[in-house]
Amino acid sequence: MKAKAFDTKIFKRILEYTKPYQRRFNGVVFFAIALSVFAALRPYLLKHTVDGYIQHHDAKGLLSYIVLMFVVLLAEVFSQFYFVYWANWLGQDIVKDIRNKLFRHMLSFRMKYYDNAPVGQLVTRSVSDIESIARIFSQGLFMIISDLLKMVIVLIFMFCMNWKLSWIVILAMPVLVIITRVFQKKMQLAFEEVRTQVANMNTFVQERVTGMKIVQLFNREDIEADKFSVINQKHNHAWIKTILYNSIFFPIADIISSLTLGFVVWYGGARILGGDATTTFGDLFTYTMFIGMLFNPLRQIADKFNEMQLGMISANRVFEILDTKDQIQDTGTHEAPVFKGDISFKDVHFGYIEGEEVIKGISLNVKAGETIAIVGATGAGKSTIINLLNRFYEINAGEICIDGKNIDDYTLASIRKQIAVVLQDVFLFADTILNNITLNNPEITMEDVVTSAKRIGVHEFIMSLPNGYNYNVKERGVMLSSGQRQLIAFLRAYVSNPSILILDEATSSIDTYSEELIQRATETITKGRTSIVIAHRLATIVNADKIVVMDKGHIVEQGSHAELLNRETGFYKNLYYSQFLVEAREEE
Structure with a gap:
């Protein structure tokens, strides 16, 4: 079954594994919210520092705001530590549970299943695919939540400060969102091909290493090397696609971010020079930070969504094995005594x-x-x-x-x-x-x-x-x-x-x-x-x-x-x- 860009059914199934760790899950969400608030609060405090104290040469007030900004920074660092640590810890515990469940499930399969299933593919599912599921939590889901929260809070601060400058940013965002969406779809297909080629390579190498004596006895080194070269080339091409899409997307995202910043500085500077009291130097200082905090997460969400897609594709493959019903029917109710042997x-x-x-x-x-x-x-x-x-x-x-x-x-x-x-x-x-x-x-x-x-x-x-x-x-x-x-x-x-x-x-x-x-x-x-x-x-x-x-x-x-x-x-x-x-x- 081919994984969708975002398969809600698979995602819900993955979340089922968070239930034994609900307190830690809630803690990660809490620190994601705290991190977003503290990150957006620092530039807002900078605006008041510039407009309220630097321009008025108030050294005492400046010092108190610097101390306040330092406290906010410590709170942000504290929140980021627990957010990153608990998110990765949660991901690894979930992976541990899924891997145990998968291995126990594989132990119950009939021999007929192993007659047809490539060993290398099963190894890939049990090791690298499951490890990719951990990245859904450590690099994907919670990072996306944190970035989205940060963007929402930043937008709230921006509109509270200066709605006219904010509209310049808002008008630029749909362009980046559309480009990001196209990028996500392309990367989903590319990553699916990468996982397929990785599984093929693992299967090929596993079989040849196991059967190396036969390979050498029958002088097939060159033939097998050529076969491996073909598989390796396909694997290489699959990864090059992901590199190409990254190489196109991120420069475009940087250009849009820089142009937006340029328009904000130009428009805001013109209003200040024109005597508009609603736009201040503090606004310009703050908006240079806010635009980065708004556009960089949007860029990074594409990266994080890649991790999510990779994890979802891997989860889909793992769940296919977990859903396989190929066990010997152990329906007997009698514990065998010491057999006589008839x-x-x-x-x-x-x-x-x-x-x-x-x-x-x-x-x-x-x-x-x-x-x-x-x-x-x-x-x-x-x-x-x-x-x-x-x-x-x-x-x-x-x-x-x-x-x-x-x-x-x-x-x-x-x-x-x-x-x-x-x-x-x-x-x-x-x-x-x-x-x-x-x-x-x-x-x-x-x-x-x-x-x-x-x-x-x-x-x-x-x-x-x-x-x-x-x-x-x-x-x-x-x-x-x-x-x-x-x-x-x-x-x-x-x-x-x-x-x-x-x-x-x-x-x-x-x-x-x-x-x-x-x-x-x-x-x-x-x-x-x-x-x-x-x-x-x-x-x-x-x-x-x-x-x-x-x-x-x-x-x-x-x-x-x-x-x-x-x-x-x-x-x-x-x-x-x-x-x-x-x-x-x-x-x-």
């Missing part, structure tokens, strides 16, 4: 894309404590079964049950708490090994981690690293080998003490030594637990209680290793002799 799929249908089914009516029963292996060609639907069991996606039809109860009836958190998954592609945070294992769960102690690590044989490996469990693995665990990352992921699953364990090709990309540790851990952790293994290596196949063979979204065979091999023809037998047997010979 799992059943009953005629389950599912597709990532509407009309394209990946799982085509499968039925599968897994008994408590049983270890099953799922095999099949790439794209057969093996990993999808795991995604559905964890409720990362909603099934299109059928039913999935654990311990005889539909998983939709359980609360989402209680299900996932009892299912541990070890993926082939391990993700580690830029944090210590300990925090990557516990994921900052206060229920898992250091003693639990060390005991578990010793039990599965990875304690020595961890202690061999600098700082042991406090070793920082950096972003995505780049300081560890793929096998080491896999061991950390396995220990992470183990210490959570799951009722159901899932290994999604967890040993497909590790060395023999690491695999031996994984096999030792598997034997330990699977005892008394239901385990589902997306099989890749032979050792995980032959030891399974049951092997499930999938092909093109269907379960085509089930049985033990021996039972499936005894069939004269079959998917598993062909797969075994074409892939697993070759692997077994290589390992001998």
Whole structure:
């Protein structure tokens, strides 16, 4: 949705976030009014100083007015301090609240949302776009209120002093207002284009930095640099538009302000020289200040309105995400007890894309404590079964049950708490090994981690690293080998003490030594637990209680290793002799 120059609906929604800070909001408004009054009062006092004391050579009265002007100046400085400080403080607290709400909202999205949403765009929304919303309060809304109040009060003082000189100023203002309005419309379009290009650039850079290994492996440095150059050029052009409009507007505004001042001085001077007692030297002194105080805020309102527009556009983008209803429906009312581990799929249908089914009516029963292996060609639907069991996606039809109860009836958190998954592609945070294992769960102690690590044989490996469990693995665990990352992921699953364990090709990309540790851990952790293994290596196949063979979204065979091999023809037998047997010979 395209943001308007000033979208009242979005603005009202932003103001909703000020409610917890109503006293501070009112305080900012109060000091905005005080600042405007004190700012306009100083030139008015100057008029009386010139006309009442300087022209009459009254030194004593002059001193008292100088003191009074100094007091007014202090009051103005005091008001400006609290106005600026509280306005920025309010903006940052609002941003904090919106950012927390946005991040919590994003945490609840289904995996399908992240399948389609560019990571760089989400980062832009969560960081720079939200920061722009803060500027609505710190540089936009309250500054505009303050400037408008200042202009109104200045006009009141001007008409009270000399209405004839004031009309010269009034006649010049519509010209500047029209120019300002045209400028605002142009800048709104320019800023919207800037935000679009920033999001595109963030998305591009995020993906290329994440996939830098692929870029370099396939010698695509020059190609990606050229692509980035095109995106960067569009970003550059978008900003140049804003520079162009600023370069045109502000000189024109200065010319109008200077010409108005010139006309006032000429007309006022002529009336003084002509003997008009209603126009004084104090008026001319004061009007030179008043015109600046009247026209400069009008100029600056255009700047502040730019900030408002930028913030409104950013708010519109953020609210689009907040309004996205793409969560897993966590309507279950039952807190899952400690699962026995009976799992059943009953005629389950599912597709990532509407009309394209990946799982085509499968039925599968897994008994408590049983270890099953799922095999099949790439794209057969093996990993999808795991995604559905964890409720990362909603099934299109059928039913999935654990311990005889539909998983939709359980609360989402209680299900996932009892299912541990070890993926082939391990993700580690830029944090210590300990925090990557516990994921900052206060229920898992250091003693639990060390005991578990010793039990599965990875304690020595961890202690061999600098700082042991406090070793920082950096972003995505780049300081560890793929096998080491896999061991950390396995220990992470183990210490959570799951009722159901899932290994999604967890040993497909590790060395023999690491695999031996994984096999030792598997034997330990699977005892008394239901385990589902997306099989890749032979050792995980032959030891399974049951092997499930999938092909093109269907379960085509089930049985033990021996039972499936005894069939004269079959998917598993062909797969075994074409892939697993070759692997077994290589390992001998």
